[in-house]
Amino acid sequence: MTSILTNLFDGVAYGMLLFVLACGLAVTLGLMNFVNLAHGAFAMAGGYVCMLLVNKSGWPFFTALPLAFVSAALIGVLLERTLYRHLYTRSHLDQVLFSIGLTFMSVAAVDYFMGSSRVFINLPNALQGQFDFFGVGIGRYRLMIIVICGLLTVALQLILAKTRFGSRLRAAVDDPRAASGLGINVPQVFAFTFAFGCGLAGLGGALSAEILGLDPYFPLKFMIYFLIVVTVGGSSSITGPFLASLLLGIGDVAGKYYVPKMGPFVIYTMMIVILIWRPNGLFGRTAAR
Amino acid sequence: MSVRHKMLSWAATAAAVASLAAVAPAGAQDAVKIGLILPMTGGQASTGKQIENAIKLYMQQKGDTVAGKKIEIILKDDGAVPDKTKTAAQELIVNDKVNFIAGFGVTPAALAAAPLATQAKIPEVVMAAGTSIITERSPYIVRTSFTLAQSANIIGDWAAKNGIKKVATLTSDYAPGNDALNFFKERFTAGGGEIVEEVKVPLQNPDFAPFLQRMKDAKPDALYVFVPAGQGGNFMKQYAERGLDKAGIKVIGPGDVTDDDLLNNMGDAVLGTVTAHLYSAAHPSPMNKDFVAAYKKAYGTRPGFMAVSGYDGIHLIYEALKKTGGDTNGDKLIEAMKGMKWESPRGPISIDPETRDIVQNIYIRKVEKVDGELYNVEFATFDAVKDSGKTKK
Numbered sequence: 001m002t003s004i005l006t007n008l009f010d011g012v013a014y015g016m017l018l019f020v021l022a023c024g025l026a027v028t029l030g031l032m033n034f035v036n037l038a039h040g041a042f043a044m045a046g047g048y049v050c051m052l053l054v055n056k057s058g059w060p061f062f063t064a065l066p067l068a069f070v071s072a073a074l075i076g077v078l079l080e081r082t083l084y085r086h087l088y089t090r091s092h093l094d095q096v097l098f099s100i101g102l103t104f105m106s107v108a109a110v111d112y113f114m115g116s117s118r119v120f121i122n123l124p125n126a127l128q129g130q131f132d133f134f135g136v137g138i139g140r141y142r143l144m145i146i147v148i149c150g151l152l153t154v155a156l157q158l159i160l161a162k163t164r165f166g167s168r169l170r171a172a173v174d175d176p177r178a179a180s181g182l183g184i185n186v187p188q189v190f191a192f193t194f195a196f197g198c199g200l201a202g203l204g205g206a207l208s209a210e211i212l213g214l215d216p217y218f219p220l221k222f223m224i225y226f227l228i229v230v231t232v233g234g235s236s237s238i239t240g241p242f243l244a245s246l247l248l249g250i251g252d253v254a255g256k257y258y259v260p261k262m263g264p265f266v267i268y269t270m271m272i273v274i275l276i277w278r279p280n281g282l283f284g285r286t287a288a289r
Numbered sequence: 290m291s292v293r294h295k296m297l298s299w300a301a302t303a304a305a306v307a308s309l310a311a312v313a314p315a316g317a318q319d320a321v322k323i324g325l326i327l328p329m330t331g332g333q334a335s336t337g338k339q340i341e342n343a344i345k346l347y348m349q350q351k352g353d354t355v356a357g358k359k360i361e362i363i364l365k366d367d368g369a370v371p372d373k374t375k376t377a378a379q380e381l382i383v384n385d386k387v388n389f390i391a392g393f394g395v396t397p398a399a400l401a402a403a404p405l406a407t408q409a410k411i412p413e414v415v416m417a418a419g420t421s422i423i424t425e426r427s428p429y430i431v432r433t434s435f436t437l438a439q440s441a442n443i444i445g446d447w448a449a450k451n452g453i454k455k456v457a458t459l460t461s462d463y464a465p466g467n468d469a470l471n472f473f474k475e476r477f478t479a480g481g482g483e484i485v486e487e488v489k490v491p492l493q494n495p496d497f498a499p500f501l502q503r504m505k506d507a508k509p510d511a512l513y514v515f516v517p518a519g520q521g522g523n524f525m526k527q528y529a530e531r532g533l534d535k536a537g538i539k540v541i542g543p544g545d546v547t548d549d550d551l552l553n554n555m556g557d558a559v560l561g562t563v564t565a566h567l568y569s570a571a572h573p574s575p576m577n578k579d580f581v582a583a584y585k586k587a588y589g590t591r592p593g594f595m596a597v598s599g600y601d602g603i604h605l606i607y608e609a610l611k612k613t614g615g616d617t618n619g620d621k622l623i624e625a626m627k628g629m630k631w632e633s634p635r636g637p638i639s640i641d642p643e644t645r646d647i648v649q650n651i652y653i654r655k656v657e658k659v660d661g662e663l664y665n666v667e668f669a670t671f672d673a674v675k676d677s678g679k680t681k682k
Contacts, residue, residue, distance in 0.1 A: 003502070003506055006502060007499065007502060010498050010499060010502065014496060014498070108330075111330055111334070115334075116330065116331065116332070116334035116335065117334070117335050117519065117550075117551075118519055118520075118522055118523065120522060120526065120554065128529070128530065129529070129530060129532060130530065130531060130532045137502075137531065137532065139498075139530055139531070141530065210526070211495070211496055211498070211527075212495040212496060213495070213520070213522075213523045215332070215519075217331070217332060221493060221495070222495070225495075252499075253496075253498065253499045254499075255499075256499035256500055256503075257499040257500075257502055257503050260488045260489075260490075260499075260500060260503060261489075264491040264494070
């Protein structure tokens with residue numbers, strides 16, 4: 001029994017991590033209708049910023065985390081203003097080619113400046129190891145991930161559903177022309193949203209370094225995971241990717257634990273089954289735009 | 290400076306350049322070219338970097354002329370992708386007319402170049418890739434690195450004899466990982482040990498947590514681990530996070546998981562890990578002390594087993610050329626290499642005349658803290674270990 005709960009805990013933590021990494025992509029892909037395959041590059045940027053601050057400059061981990069968010073968001077806003085915005089109206093193929101090219105450039109650049117070996121962020125002692133909770137092994141770091149991601153999810157949902165910005169964004173997405181007619185600065189809303197998505201990716205990159213490892217190939221290695229989460233969850237809301245991440249995280253961990261021989265295939269099998277059942281994802285809109 | 294003076298110095302420079310130019314073609318005829326194919330980018334880049342560093346260091350120490358010929362290295366990056374290896378080898382052989390091809394970070398790369406070495410009748414010096422079959426693919430392949438059978442067999446023997454009864458294995462699911470698993474299993478079970486859990490993890494595995502949890506629940510005496518260089522750090526961190534070290538489950542394995550390149554960043558959980566391997570930067574010979582000091586001085590890091598394999602690889606090429614008197618005929622060079630014995634920073638080594646594979650000491654080492662740094666400290670030696678992977682055929 002306790003091993004089931006330990007696995008459940010690990011699965012939830014892994015799922016939450018996937019969610020933070022992928023939900024920025026759900027925002028750009030689903031809300032802004034932009035195929036940004038360079039999403040992982042922003043995650044990597046956040047991870048490396050956090051690593052440099054903590055390992056080289058001796059900053060505390062919890063101070064470096066928000067800065068990972070901020071720096072990835074800044075890079076995001078810079079690229080959005082200079083490059084991305086020209087591609088909003090172009091075809092998805094152009095967007096894919098552009099963003100995948102950007103990914104390869106980021107891989108080469110990080111390889112050149114930081115070296116190709118895997119790096120780790122020096123964690124404070126309080127975050128290391130496991131403690132025992134009624135026989136269930138709780139990893140401290142994984143618990144922190146669950147807490148941070150849980151809070152983040154609630155905040156995101158509130159922003160989108162309850163705030164003025166949320167309604168502006170939804171309006172800008174649904175009908176950009178009518179929205180600008182009503183005085184909403186659509187480009188500004190998009191730039192902000194894009195930067196926010198990149199910031200989330202950066203935070204996810206910093207959080208995931210400990211568990212997934214951080215090296216220049218990060219954006220390519222994990223692109224498939226981001227895409228699975230968004231595809232399975234559907235990209236029209238935050239709840240969809242959230243539940244999809246949890247489901248995939250728990251499924252992946254359980255698969256690797258109980259049937260290690262076919263462990264890596266569990267996540268793909270789940271994706272296929274879900275997509276046959278619901279082609280637009282768990283919470284996808286039936287009518288495509 | 291007067292105008293006259295200036296003109297004179299110009300003339301002198303021009304003359305110097307002209308004389309250099311006159312000498313250069315003659316020199317080029319006498320050059321021995323080595324085509325070095327290594328992964329300099331990508332996940333295996335640390336292998337390529339170590340080998341390149343070691344070769345540069347060797348050539349600085351011993352000079353770049355052997356038997357009256359200048360040694361010229363042409364480096365190509367294959368990113369450990371076999372298709373690129375093949376193209377690079379073809380270009381080197383056909384366009385650059387190299388006398389050796391060398392390097393090869395991974396097994397598929399070494400295999401991709403094998404038929405080309407046979408066709409061109411030039412030696413292929415393998416300095417990294419570690420599966421047993423490699424030297425059987427061409428009579429022109431010589432290896433100065435290791436085979437996984439060498440270390441996996443020894444650690445299997447050692448574990449069975451040293452009170453380890455139950456072992457759970459975790460190996461990466463690709464050819465070297467399977468070699469590492471099978472050779473260990475064979476000796477360990479023959480010695481009376483029991484494998485209680487066997488998990489093959491995918492090569493691109495992001496998170497070891499569920500696998501490690503399974504290992505922990507199987508309650509073995511030790512965990513036998515082989516993961517490719519680079520993933521060792523990830524693995525040891527999660528091993529500690531899950532408290533396997535506190536549960537008294539030690540890590541054993543071939544030395545890849547505690548490569549000197551990564552060891553120092555792994556944290557104290559790695560203390561006490563016992564591995565069998567060909568080289569440790571802490572190997573207590575005067576020659577190795579000099580080697581480590583020179584390497585550290587030149588590159589700021591310690592050399593790992595890949596560096597020493599590259600160092601020995603270039604040494605083998607130098608010595609073979611000395612033996613043939615500078616003759617670059619491939620058959621003569623291979624003949625010269627067979628049976629060659631020398632002292633390496635890792636200890637005494639030789640080239641097996643029958644298999645052209647390396648024969649070397651395998652050391653049992655334990656991770657300990659020396660002067661505040663983590664090192665693999667050797668405490669037992671198995672002398673002159675041959676590759677056992679081939680004898681079965």
